Amino acid sequence: MTHQDHPTPRRGKPWALTLFGFAAAGGLIAMPFLAGPPDGEKIPDIVRFLGHFHPVVLHLPIGVFALILFQELGAILGKRGGESGGTPLFPLFFGAASAIVAVLAGFLLYHGEVQFRGNSLADRHLWGGLIFAVAAVVTFILKAWTVALNGNPAFYRLLLFASVGVMGFASHDGASLTHGEDYLTEYAPEPIRSLLGTDKPEAAPAPVKATGEQVVYADIVAPILERRCVQCHKEGKSKGKFRMDTYEFLVKGGKEGPGLEPGNAAESNILIRMNLPMDDEEHMPPEGKPDIEDPEIAVLTWWIDNGADPKKLLPAFDVPAPIKAAIAKVAVIASAGVAESAAPAHFSGPDEALKSSVAGLSKQFPGALTFESQQSALLTFTAVSLRGNFDDAGFNPLAPVLPHLVTVDLSATKITDQTVSKLSSATHLRLIRLSETGVTDAAIDTLLKLPSLESINLYGTKVTDAGVSRLSTLPNLKRLYLWQTAVTPAAVKTLKEKLPDCEIITGA
Numbered sequence: 001m002t003h004q005d006h007p008t009p010r011r012g013k014p015w016a017l018t019l020f021g022f023a024a025a026g027g028l029i030a031m032p033f034l035a036g037p038p039d040g041e042k043i044p045d046i047v048r049f050l051g052h053f054h055p056v057v058l059h060l061p062i063g064v065f066a067l068i069l070f071q072e073l074g075a076i077l078g079k080r081g082g083e084s085g086g087t088p089l090f091p092l093f094f095g096a097a098s099a100i101v102a103v104l105a106g107f108l109l110y111h112g113e114v115q116f117r118g119n120s121l122a123d124r125h126l127w128g129g130l131i132f133a134v135a136a137v138v139t140f141i142l143k144a145w146t147v148a149l150n151g152n153p154a155f156y157r158l159l160l161f162a163s164v165g166v167m168g169f170a171s172h173d174g175a176s177l178t179h180g181e182d183y184l185t186e187y188a189p190e191p192i193r194s195l196l197g198t199d200k201p202e203a204a205p206a207p208v209k210a211t212g213e214q215v216v217y218a219d220i221v222a223p224i225l226e227r228r229c230v231q232c233h234k235e236g237k238s239k240g241k242f243r244m245d246t247y248e249f250l251v252k253g254g255k256e257g258p259g260l261e262p263g264n265a266a267e268s269n270i271l272i273r274m275n276l277p278m279d280d281e282e283h284m285p286p287e288g289k290p291d292i293e294d295p296e297i298a299v300l301t302w303w304i305d306n307g308a309d310p311k312k313l314l315p316a317f318d319v320p321a322p323i324k325a326a327i328a329k330v331a332v333i334a335s336a337g338v339a340e341s342a343a344p345a346h347f348s349g350p351d352e353a354l355k356s357s358v359a360g361l362s363k364q365f366p367g368a369l370t371f372e373s374q375q376s377a378l379l380t381f382t383a384v385s386l387r388g389n390f391d392d393a394g395f396n397p398l399a400p401v402l403p404h405l406v407t408v409d410l411s412a413t414k415i416t417d418q419t420v421s422k423l424s425s426a427t428h429l430r431l432i433r434l435s436e437t438g439v440t441d442a443a444i445d446t447l448l449k450l451p452s453l454e455s456i457n458l459y460g461t462k463v464t465d466a467g468v469s470r471l472s473t474l475p476n477l478k479r480l481y482l483w484q485t486a487v488t489p490a491a492v493k494t495l496k497e498k499l500p501d502c503e504i505i506t507g508a
């Protein structure tokens with residue numbers, strides 16, 4: 001048999017398309033690896049500009065693929081009509097191409113916004129979108145071969161359905177990122193909500209137990225120790241040969257004897273250490289770590305004085321009012337999270353008061369204030385879109401949410417040292433961008449009060465050697481941006497010696 005016998009006019013085999021498609025898919029997959037985690041620091045405005053097209057473009061592939069899906073289903077179910085071939089090739093090309101553009105824009109968006117840093121939902125959405133785009137490209141290639149070889153469309157259809165499935169997941173994550181996880185079901189009638197398991201009390205992944213069921217040690221005491229102490233007192237890292245990660249170890253103690261004495265907080269080593277003056281070498285947690293807060297000490301003291309029982313439920317105690325208040329405050333501290341400890345950061349979601357302050361502020365500054373993730377009470381504030389319209393007065397309304405802030409971007413706004421001084425209560429702050437603002441060395445005084453700070457951007461500000469050299473006492477500082485400042489190379493060098501783990505970016 002020769003080619004001439006072929007019944008339909010022969011089409012060329014789509015080798016070029018295939019090659020091009022696989023190259024594009026490979027490029028997409030390589031992209032996150034090449035670019036690394038989102039930085040959000042030295043990102044040029046053009047990246048943000050293009051990134052903001054993501055919400056515009058992404059509806060194209062969704063619409064196109066939904067249409068193709070229905071066409072193919074129609075073709076499968078209604079074999080009789082003349083259109084049994086399903087979709088022509090072009091819509092698939094258009095769908096795949098628009099998916100690539102949507103992913104590219106999404107990727108720029110992800111890199112341009114500080115809030116996506118370390119946000120696992122954003123990471124998952126990125127990969128969901130990426131896998132969908134790659135699947136869309138492969139579906140298109142398979143369709144092209146099916147057409148060229150007049151082959152069985154079953155394989156292409158299978159892949160098409162799989163792609164649309166991935167698309168569903170990716171779009172759902174994307175919607176959760178922008179609107180919050182319960183956006184769709186928030187106003188659903190009750191039977192639907194309970195069917196989906198989205199009833200409010202069940203929605204949080206790690207709900208705080210009702211007070212009636214709380215075991216004091218496991219649910220209140222252990223999380224405090226976990227947050228403040230266990231990082232240095234656990235298996236493999238037991239400073240002073242003292243582990244605090246289980247009740248037994250806690251009681252057993254270390255070199256200096258038992259960690260605690262049930263019934264006697266005053267004689268209990270852990271409390272003796274916590275109550276030492278801050279400048280005492282033996283104070284725990286050691287200098288440089290966020291200190292344990294008063295309500296936490298109050299709860300621990302009360303629990304030990306009342307027998308330090310490992311199993312006893314909260315209602316079995318006769319809890320005095322000040323301790324009840326302290327327990328409530330500890331829950332707030334837990335939900336605000338401590339930068340250092342990964343586990344309890346998402347201990348509980350935002351409470352109603354916080355949600356309503358955030359909702360109010362969001363009306364004033366659309367898109368500027370967001371929760372870091374859906375289950376956390378941690379907040380990100382970015383004044384990027386407000387820029388020159390944002391000044392010290394503009395910052396005032398944020399006062400009630402300051403303790404919840406983890407990242408603050410005030411770059412290129414009109415704020416001054418006055419705004420920075422208000423941030424002294426933002427003790428959970430990990431990242432601050434003050435680039436191209438009027439701040440001076442006076443701002444450094446405030447920054448020194450924020451032990452969780454990991455990244456400070458002072459590019460294009462009036463800071464000098466005198467101020468910047470004092471940053472050497474910040475224990476967690478990993479990145480410091482100083483280009484286009486008066487800071488001298490000599491000062492940078494001295495700072496670098498004192499902060500060997502900190503990357504100092506000078507643009508030199």
Ligand code: HEC
Pocket residue numbers: 225228229230231232233239240241242253254255256257259269270271273274281282284285286289292
């Ligand atoms: C950043 C690490 C770090 C953190 C966090 C930390 N410790 Fe320590 N801890 C140490 C080191 C180092 C020693 C040993 C030096 C010393 O005895 O002061 C120590 C020793 C101790 C000892 C003495 C143990 C013994 O028997 O010799 C106690 C008690 C103690 N810590 C309690 C605590 C408590 C309570 C917390 C939390 C509020 C805490 N530590 C948090 C580093 C840490």
